[in-house]
Amino acid sequence: MTRPLTTIGFDADDTLWQNEQFYAQTREQYYDLLKDHADPVVLVGQLDEVERRMLKTYGFGAKGFILSMIETAIAVTGGKAPATTIQQILEIGRGMLTHPVELLPAARETVESLVGRYRLVLVTKGDLFHQESKLAASGLGDLFDGVEIVSDKNRATYERVFSRHGDGPERAMMIGNSLKSDILPAIEAGGWGVFVPHDLTWIVEHADEPDGHPRFRKIDTLGSLPQILADIG
Numbered sequence: 001m002t003r004p005l006t007t008i009g010f011d012a013d014d015t016l017w018q019n020e021q022f023y024a025q026t027r028e029q030y031y032d033l034l035k036d037h038a039d040p041v042v043l044v045g046q047l048d049e050v051e052r053r054m055l056k057t058y059g060f061g062a063k064g065f066i067l068s069m070i071e072t073a074i075a076v077t078g079g080k081a082p083a084t085t086i087q088q089i090l091e092i093g094r095g096m097l098t099h100p101v102e103l104l105p106a107a108r109e110t111v112e113s114l115v116g117r118y119r120l121v122l123v124t125k126g127d128l129f130h131q132e133s134k135l136a137a138s139g140l141g142d143l144f145d146g147v148e149i150v151s152d153k154n155r156a157t158y159e160r161v162f163s164r165h166g167d168g169p170e171r172a173m174m175i176g177n178s179l180k181s182d183i184l185p186a187i188e189a190g191g192w193g194v195f196v197p198h199d200l201t202w203i204v205e206h207a208d209e210p211d212g213h214p215r216f217r218k219i220d221t222l223g224s225l226p227q228i229l230a231d232i233g
Helices: 022-033 040-053 063-076 084-100 107-114 129-136 153-166 179-189 222-232
Strands: 009-012 119-124 146-150 171-177 192-195 214-218
Touching: 009 153, 022 040, 022 063, 040 063, 040 084, 063 084, 119 153, 129 171, 146 153, 153 171, 153 179, 171 179, 171 222, 179 192, 192 222, 214 222
Parallel strands: 009 119, 009 171, 119 146, 171 192, 192 214
Antiparallel strands: none
């Protein structure tokens, strides 16, 4: 009998370990640093606009965010941002690149329980070096059969990844906290999508849930994944 599922993909940031909380902390430090140059409410909007606009140039990840903070600081100061301010932005940015990796509840136990039963693939986007560093620090690296660090996640990404590491997207499942990047394109490619919401998911990653889709599931924590797999068979 052919197994319906042979390959499982996991997102990394805010699915296996904390990520957005460090962005939130950095933003607060940044707003405080520039409070004498711009109203905090205005600054929030400007940074968000720059970050969105520059995604195609800087890409996803902490380094692109740091560049966006610098660009915004230059803009709100009329090109007169002191060198000391730029230096402080770089310092708080480095903190984002060196923070400890904090696994989310049931992350290790869940991944470990699937080793040998499925082909496990980490599918994450962002800066290559930073993502590799976090994976190494997480202690989860040896549990995966493959690791794909990509510039973006779309239907073509999952068709390629699940064909390379498995039996195609139709027999694969993607688990993540982003409906836009992890769930919807994986389902569009023909796979399963298991949504694990995170309280701090970046608004750019928000989308409507595909309610009623036969290959969509939603769970509160990764600890509920084994039951989903048991139900599928």
